[in-house]
Amino acid sequence: MTPYEVKIKTGDKKGAGTDANVTLVLLGNDGKVTKPAALANWLWNDFERGQLDVFGIQDDTDISEVLEIKIRRDKAGIFSDWFLEYIEVTNQRSGIISVFPILRWIHSDVDLYFGKYDTFLPQSDPRSEQRNAELRKKRTVYEYEEPAPGLPVQVILKATLAKIFIKKRLCLKT
Ligand SMILES: [Ca+2]
Secondary structure (H helix, E strand, O other): OEEEEEEEEEOOOOOOOOOOOEEEEEEOHHHOEOOOEEEOOOOOOOOOOOOEEEEEEEEOOOOOOOOEEEEEEOOOOOOOOEEEEEEEEEEOOOOOEEEEEEEEEEOOOOOEEEEHHHOOOHHHOOOHHHHHHHHHHHHHHEEEEOOOOOOOOEEEEOOHHHHHHHHHHHHHHO
């Protein structure tokens, strides 16, 4: 069995903490992959705002350098939303440390993959489907609006108030 140490930093912002159940899979070269590990410390409230949680994982597969991680959470708990700042994985046999900067909200019931140092450019991202799904989600929050023909488009929040404001302004102009 290979021991890994996993450090998880939850963001220090409102609503960042979660009581959801979290599982983690480690991936390496040559298709090496660990079994999903449930991350939970006995009698401890994991993943609270601003907290650094440390977990020990044992797996048959020895990934000397962890190159990618897959993380997933469920909807358990009243406040299950989770803002994840970073994950650091150390293979305690090889001593190699891998850092995964995340800095985003983790949605429930989807497999999210992150590469070491997350340095992929969009066009070379091996997980382009995940990136596209995130973009689609963003488009449901923001939309472009052309205030009047020929004028530059504006990005506005899909909030009724913003629309009313723009419509009123257009009425005043005409
Ligand atoms: Ca918690």
